[in-house]
Amino acid sequence: MGNQIQKEYQQKKEPVRLNKYLSEAGVCSRREADRLIASGRVTVDGRPGETGMKVYPGQKVCVGKKAVSRQEEMVVLAVNKPAGIVCTEERRERSSIIRFLDYPVRITYVGRLDKDSRGLLLMTNNGDIINKIMRAVNRHEKEYKVTVDRAVTEDFLEQMAGGVPILDTVTRPCRVQKIGKYTFSIILTQGMNRQIRRMCEALGYQVKDLVRTRIVNIELGNLKEGEYRRVSDGELDELYERIRDSSNVSERET
Numbered sequence: 001m002g003n004q005i006q007k008e009y010q011q012k013k014e015p016v017r018l019n020k021y022l023s024e025a026g027v028c029s030r031r032e033a034d035r036l037i038a039s040g041r042v043t044v045d046g047r048p049g050e051t052g053m054k055v056y057p058g059q060k061v062c063v064g065k066k067a068v069s070r071q072e073e074m075v076v077l078a079v080n081k082p083a084g085i086v087c088t089e090e091r092r093e094r095s096s097i098i099r100f101l102d103y104p105v106r107i108t109y110v111g112r113l114d115k116d117s118r119g120l121l122l123m124t125n126n127g128d129i130i131n132k133i134m135r136a137v138n139r140h141e142k143e144y145k146v147t148v149d150r151a152v153t154e155d156f157l158e159q160m161a162g163g164v165p166i167l168d169t170v171t172r173p174c175r176v177q178k179i180g181k182y183t184f185s186i187i188l189t190q191g192m193n194r195q196i197r198r199m200c201e202a203l204g205y206q207v208k209d210l211v212r213t214r215i216v217n218i219e220l221g222n223l224k225e226g227e228y229r230r231v232s233d234g235e236l237d238e239l240y241e242r243i244r245d246s247s248n249v250s251e252r253e254t
Contacts, residue, residue: 003234003236004237005074005076005126005129005236005240006074006233006236015056015057016054017054018033018037018042018044018050018051018052018054018061019037019051020033021055022036022037022042022061022063023127024125025061025069025106025125026105026108027063028089029108029130030127030131036063037051041063041064042061043061044059044060044061045059045060073105074125074126075103075105075123075125075126076122076123076124076126076230076231076236077103077107077123077124077228077229077230078120078121078122078223078231079097079120079122079123079228080119080220080224080225081113081118082118082226083115083117083118084116085100085115086115087109087112087113087121097109097121097123101228103123105125106125108123108125108130109122110122110123110130110133110134111133111134111142111215113212116210117210117211118209119210119211119212119213119220120213120214120218120219120220120223122218123228128248129243132243132246132247132248133216133243133246135246136189136190136191138243138246139189140189140215140242140246141187141188141214141215141216142188142189142191142212142214142216143185143212143213144185144187144210144211144212144213145184145185146186146196146200146207147183147208147209147210148200148205148206148207149182149205149206149208150204151182152181152182152183157176157178159203160184160200160203161173161174161175164198164202165202166192166198166199166202167192171192171199172188174188174189175187196210197210216243217239217242218231218235218239
């Protein structure tokens, strides 16, 4: 059984911009691809690639001496990332998520989890999924379960939900719910650097444990820590409906 995201991925035979080609080949993000192209490390049919140029079916693209190609099969994994694993493609990082999974197809993550955090991480070779989910303007939900060092109060919940001043701005209003004396759930629609930890610290709390439990409609469920599963066709069909009208233009998440 197929799904609409898979069908669109396989039907992309038209020329695409070079940075998007590199992203869909699992090399790096579009932004990083632009830097690679500008550095002169990318060639198309033996000639230096240019920013904005299009790649046509049958052309040979290389990064350095290594030929790269868009994957024929789309891969989308749900991973339960343990604490201590780093979301990076840096080859020298021994604890990187890429080394940890050692997946046979080149894939990358949809939104980072910091080293001390754990839980749901989506991994894919489909650049459109990454960009549509992670661009803040699209307001797609990410849900977390958080344990802190002090009792969760109504005042704390109200301040978290209303927006907290961090990183020279105020966080976007969000949904927060108390789960236990020291635990709460929070649903974000943006992805600032270590956002939840910074929000808690600004209000005098320290995060003891942070678990991402959902990205859009994909849930962590009972997936064991350190394990992964293929996202089902049904989940991908629902994800398609949720992100189909979203912008897929890459944008820095501050």
